[in-house]
Amino acid sequence: MTTFPALTGKRILVTGGSRGIGEATVRLLAQLGARVAFTYQARQDAAKVLVEALAAQGHEVLAFQADQRTREAAKRVVGNVEQAWGGLDAFVGNAGVWLPTPAELTDEDNLEAVLETNLTGLFRWNAEVVSALKRSGGGTIVLVSSTAGQRGEAGYGAYAASKGAVISLTKTLATELGPAGIRVNCVAPGWVDTDLSAAALRVDPAQRKRVEAIFPLGHIPVAEDIAGPIAFLLSEWAVAVHGEILNVNGGTVLCG
Numbered sequence: 001m002t003t004f005p006a007l008t009g010k011r012i013l014v015t016g017g018s019r020g021i022g023e024a025t026v027r028l029l030a031q032l033g034a035r036v037a038f039t040y041q042a043r044q045d046a047a048k049v050l051v052e053a054l055a056a057q058g059h060e061v062l063a064f065q066a067d068q069r070t071r072e073a074a075k076r077v078v079g080n081v082e083q084a085w086g087g088l089d090a091f092v093g094n095a096g097v098w099l100p101t102p103a104e105l106t107d108e109d110n111l112e113a114v115l116e117t118n119l120t121g122l123f124r125w126n127a128e129v130v131s132a133l134k135r136s137g138g139g140t141i142v143l144v145s146s147t148a149g150q151r152g153e154a155g156y157g158a159y160a161a162s163k164g165a166v167i168s169l170t171k172t173l174a175t176e177l178g179p180a181g182i183r184v185n186c187v188a189p190g191w192v193d194t195d196l197s198a199a200a201l202r203v204d205p206a207q208r209k210r211v212e213a214i215f216p217l218g219h220i221p222v223a224e225d226i227a228g229p230i231a232f233l234l235s236e237w238a239v240a241v242h243g244e245i246l247n248v249n250g251g252t253v254l255c256g
């Protein structure tokens with residue numbers, strides 16, 4: 001039987017790896033043989049548990065407290081990874097926040113937090129990562145968007161706009177960086193059962209049932225369901241996939 005291509009020895013940086021989709025991705029990439037560095041913002045406890053669990057299984061994992069909003073943090077983390085492992089081969093731009101910004105905007109702080117984390121910060125991290133990938137002679141980037149970026153989301157305009165921009169950033173980077181041997185793609189999940197969506201999915205069973213009902217497959221994806229497609233896009237099985245938005249939404253939004 002053909003097995004999934006190993007990512008043996010690949011040096012991969014994942015932002016927002018302490019919880020949710022990022023955590024599942026870190027675990028899977030480590031199991032596929034990669035050396036994985038990940039960032040977190042505040043949950044040092046979760047990051048520590050993850051590092052210790054993977055290290056106990058013999059995996060090489062590094063964790064960094066680093067805010068996706070700042071370029072200084074990106075420079076520091078990328079520099080530390082290059083120092084530890086001699087270079088960087090791949091990047092997963094995953095960290096993000098989902099905060100309400102209704103059309104009649106009442107909360108400027110939310111607006112800034114969403115755009116700075118999901119959009120401008122991601123630009124800054126990409127800038128540092130791209131230089132590092134070029135120093136390594138090429139590599140792979142996977143960014144995490146959302147169905148909100150494809151069809152909009154009532155009450156979450158800044159989030160939807162930020163995720164729409166992640167899609168256009170993916171296509172721009174693919175065009176720009178292909179000649180440098182850097183393959184760039186994006187995943188677009190819909191509802192995923194993580195801490196981010198907990199207030200909508202884990203508090204009110206009736207609300208959860210309403211969300212479940214929009215899934216033709218009948219169940220709400222979990223973080224591991226998104227990690228697999230991310231690993232695929234990073235792997236050699238996706239060598240001809242470039243500038244693509246891979247919908248991982250359980251069929252709730254049939255686009256592409």
Ligand SMILES: NC(=O)c1ccc[n+]([C@@H]2O[C@H](COP(=O)([O-])OP(=O)(O)OC[C@H]3O[C@@H](n4cnc5c(N)ncnc54)[C@H](OP(=O)(O)O)[C@@H]3O)[C@@H](O)[C@H]2O)c1
Pocket residue numbers: 015016017018019020021022039040041042043044046066067068069094095096097098117144145146147188189190191192193194195196197223
């Ligand atoms: N869950 C969904 O329904 C869903 C749907 C579509 C798209 N997405 C996207 O998928 C990505 C991951 O979401 P998730 O559901 O896994 O979220 P999550 O469970 O809330 O985890 C978010 C992760 O990002 C980190 N983070 C947040 N802000 C950060 C910042 N400024 N700098 C560095 N790290 C930061 C968090 O660190 P701490 O642990 O330290 O807080 C955590 O590791 C996001 O981009 C999100 O928009 C999620």
